[in-house]
Every structure is written in structure tokens, then in C-alpha cells.
Amino acid sequence: MHQEADQTLWTGRLDSEDVPAHFRQFQTVKFSRQADVAWLGYAIDEGVRLNKGRMGAAAGPDAIRRAFAGLPARVDVSDYGNVVHDHDTLIETQREYAEIAAGLMKDSRLTLLVGGGHDIAYAQYMAMKQVYKKQKIGVINIDAHFDNREEVSPTSGTSFRYMLEEDDALRYFVLGIQEAGNTQALFDYAAANRTSYVLADHLEHVSEDVERQLHEFIRAHDVILFTICMDVIDSAYAPGVSASAVFGLTPQVVARLSQIVMQSGKVPSVSIAEVNPAYDADNRTAKLAAHLLYRIAQ
Ligand SMILES: N=CN[C@@H](CCC(=O)O)C(=O)O
Ligand SMILES: [Mn+2]
Ligand SMILES: [Mn+2]
DSSP states (O other), rough: EEOOOOGGGGEEEEEEOOOGGOBBBBHHHHEESSSSSEEEOOOOHHHHTTTOSSSSSHHHHHHHHOOOOOOOOOOEEEEEEEEEEOOHHHHHHHHHHOOOOHHHHHOSSEEEESSSSHHHHHHHHHHHHHHHHOOOOEEEEOOOOOOOOOOOOOOTHHHHHHHHHOTTOOEEEEEEEEEGGSSSSHHHHHHHTTTTEEEEOOOOSSSSHHHHHHHHHHHHOOOOEEEEEGGBBTTTOOSSSSOOBBBOBBBBHHHHHHHHHHHSSSSSSEEEEEEGGGGGTTTTHHHHHHHHHHHHHH
16 A cells, blocks of 8 residues: 655755755655655565565655655655555555556656565666566565575565566676575575675675676666665674674675666666664664665666
């Protein structure tokens, strides 16, 4: 079910009511009105539940909004509210979300899809397929996990397998994979199914080789589906997730990877997943997600 934006979430420090140079995002945000950037929340942790994870990601979108609201006003953003899960099955909710997201993608330079569990990525894919019917879509995920599990219906751990099974030509590039976070079966599926990856251990910084791999992948596609799973970031920085990472990436590396992807000019939508306020400390994971989106959207 779609819920209109909750305008009370957009508050922050008020430095001036009339001098724009003092404004913060909460003073310029629009609601259900076209802007450069569209924002749609996926307030859903049903996929996490189905994947045997820790519940709480349904509160992620609003926590990220609150953190974004207080940032200096540099992004022209319109908040289109949240989708919540009230269907019998998750796939029905994902379809509903995809429908709305596709509409926003047609009207906006960039659409921010804010989760919620990483099942948001499959909804994002369905939306991209609606809008970019003839284009070659490449999928870039920054994640500790492949999320390529085999299940009869979607969970937060299946999004990329569903995409790969649906489209024989689709290629998937995931950065930040942890050996300790994925069983051999998931590595085997990746090896057999058009998946390239860079291990977290090779992302202490973004090497020239990784940058070259990213550029090659981007060059081979017309549009890029870009998604970030916050559990790729070390739990010292991002404790508020279902499956927290030790030996995870630094925020700086994720920001640099995102910058390279966004500079391609081929990214109509970005999703950010798995922020779980129930396990957060001082809102730092929500804040980090908000700051990543802030950099991405400029
Ligand atoms: N979206 C998260 N997916 C991971 C979670 C791993 C875990 O719970 O430890 C996965 O299914 O592999
Ligand atoms: Mn993950
Ligand atoms: Mn994930």
C-alpha cells in the first residue's frame, strides 16, 4: 500500500526563514510534485523476515529521511512517501512498488529508492524493465552478499538471482563480497551465472584495477541499475543492519565507488537497502545512508 509522504519527518535546525543560502533540505523539499530527484521509501522488512534476518528495516526509510532533512539544501528533491507491505505475498508489494517507481523514473533525473530490505532491488529491476524496455541494463551492487539464493518466492536474499534467471543477457557486478558472508553454493552460482565480483579484502581502497573494471562494465551497458546494501560497510560505521559486517568496507570506499558509478551519467535510479534502526547506534547507519544519497544525488 502506498502512503503519502509524512511531512513532519522533514525538520531540522532553522538558520533562516528567508535567506536561501542558509536553507537545509527540509526547507526546500517538495511533496508529490516534480523535482530533479524523486524519493520513494520501501518501508518493508518482510523480505528480511523470509530470509531469516533481524526485523526492523521497515523503519529505515523514515530514519534516513530525518537524517537527510537537516543537510544543507543542495538537492532539489520531492518525497513521494512510502510503500508498506499489506498484500498476501511480497511479490505483489514489489510489483506495486515497481509501478510507482517506474512512473517516477520517467519524470525525474534521478529516483532514490530507499529501503527496507534488499528485496527492494528486485522491485527496482522490475521498474527499470518497464522504463528501459529496449536498453541493455547492467546491475551494480555494493554488498557483502551475492543475494543470489534459490527460493520459490522472493526474499531479501534472492533479488539478483531472480534478475539473472529472468534475463539471459543480464550481467551482475557486485563489489564488497565477503568470503565469510557467502556459502560455496552462492559462489558457485555466481561463477556459473554472469556475475563478476570484487572481494571486500581487495577494497581497502579503490585501486586502478577496480576502477577499470567498473568503467568496462559501465561502457558495456546502456543503463545501470545501481544499488547499495548498507551491510557492506563495516559494523563500526554501520551497526544498524540485519547482517552486520566485520572486515567490511569504509564509508570512504563506498562513496568513491558510488562517485565512479554516478559519473557515468547512466544511472536513472539508486536503491539503498538494509538500514535497520532497531540495531543502530546514535542513528549513525541512517545518517551514513543519508550522506551517501546526498553525495549521489548532487
Ligand atoms: N540481504 C541479505 N542477504 C544475506 C544475509 C546473510 C545473513 O543473514 O547472514 C544473504 O541472504 O546472504
Ligand atoms: Mn548484504
Ligand atoms: Mn544485500
